[in-house]
Amino acid sequence: MFETPHQASRQPFLRRIETVALFTLSDAERAALVALPMQVAQFEPNQDIVREGDRPTRSFTLLSGIACTYKSTLAGKRQVMTYHVPGDVPDFQSLYLEVLDINIATVSACRLGFVSHEAVRGLMRAHPRLTEVFWRATLIDAALVREWMLNTGRRDAYARMAHLFCELVTRLGAVGLAPDRTCELPMTQPELADALGITSVHVNRTIRDLKSAGLITLRDRRLTVHDWPGLQAAAGFDPAYLHLRDAETR
Amino acid sequence: MFETPHQASRQPFLRRIETVALFTLSDAERAALVALPMQVAQFEPNQDIVREGDRPTRSFTLLSGIACTYKSTLAGKRQVMTYHVPGDVPDFQSLYLEVLDINIATVSACRLGFVSHEAVRGLMRAHPRLTEVFWRATLIDAALVREWMLNTGRRDAYARMAHLFCELVTRLGAVGLAPDRTCELPMTQPELADALGITSVHVNRTIRDLKSAGLITLRDRRLTVHDWPGLQAAAGFDPAYLHLRDAETR
DNA sequence: CGAGCAATTGACCGGCGTCAATGGGCGTGG
């Protein structure tokens, strides 16, 4: 089937919504999603998209690239809470939580699709079943943060990093971006440190250990998993919390 | 005004919903909330209410007592993600996230009000504005976890504990349960350790330090804050993430 | 009255932070 660029560009978004929905979308629902007025914008790496304290009037979906949600302490220390992969809607929450309590930034170069809150509200009014899909999307986001918190609180650096890699490969795989368990890993080691709650020096040592254990390689900003069961075991990784369909967690 | 026990028992719930709502509830909405069929049950301390993997068909609100949400690693280490105070609805998420990814347990003795998902769905259909209030409630829950994650990842044990105490006193204060910045603190030190991501031994040392700094006292399961600005400063506490009304964060 | 757990404290240890130095890649300006 031939796709207009217009349709093609929001492919990841549609795919993600269909994954989140517990039911099969009707043609009308799918059409309404495609008809959603969307402003596409290109962002450079390491740019803030929205900031803590903002009161956004629109949400955005990630069409390509990797982004992250982070918060900072008053002392200026950063903690990354989640990474976002294509198809995600990182600030769905701003629909009903008017003041943002988080920052969202690009990690690699990203294409973003902005949609006004008004349009989303109209969509939900016209297609009430989509309300629960969107709600569910925000609940899944929350589940990811909780799992990540379990890591930060209760696993050592080695397991934490293994877990992050397991999650990224699985999520990117679910949108077709991790063939053969190989994916982009655009973040620098200082950035990884902010996600893992450790220092960049220790990130480096931990990566070295994961490599020498034969679990992964990491070169030219690409991560390859060589021993998937081994990495899962090191991480204590169970993909259930991602709420993907079974076919997407292989 | 005289209140029937029926109405009185769900006071904390109504109060909480009104805090979460961005608008003033109509009489009809309030009446519908009061009419919601609710099964009240008494739970002992340290009992699981729902478990990871469950598929609940009802949600519950905490009418009295303190509860917590926790997860465990495969290695058996517990991490408490949030505490719940009266009025909260800890498992609202189960409405649309059919398989639970968390455990919820009592900390002190609790009175719980169970409401079937069906009844909640009916309520939202009849009063669409309540949908966004409930959605918003789940978003606020998520915001608490994110702030807690920032602590766990980026603050030392001393600041972490100070932050937990700030949050509890503020949230309990918002439902009238922390007069003079004094409140119940029913959790044991091993339990606090699971919330803070440290060991019980170190919890003990940290409490000792907070006491000797003159910030708090802790006796007979009661916490008293003596130096509120000092405790906030030690924690780097900013109550914005709680999404309370200004009058409730004093 | 003994079992079991919470609270407390001391001694010791290890994972991770801090500090510092080196080398490499890349952009910018002379």
Place this chain on the structure above:
DNA sequence: CCACGCCCATTGACGCCGGTCAATTGCTCG
């Protein structure tokens, strides 16, 4: 075209926060 600056990656030396182990003292409850 090269020099310089800047940041990332990497590694070693060393120190400290918080973990581990263990002992003591209550308290509660059967």
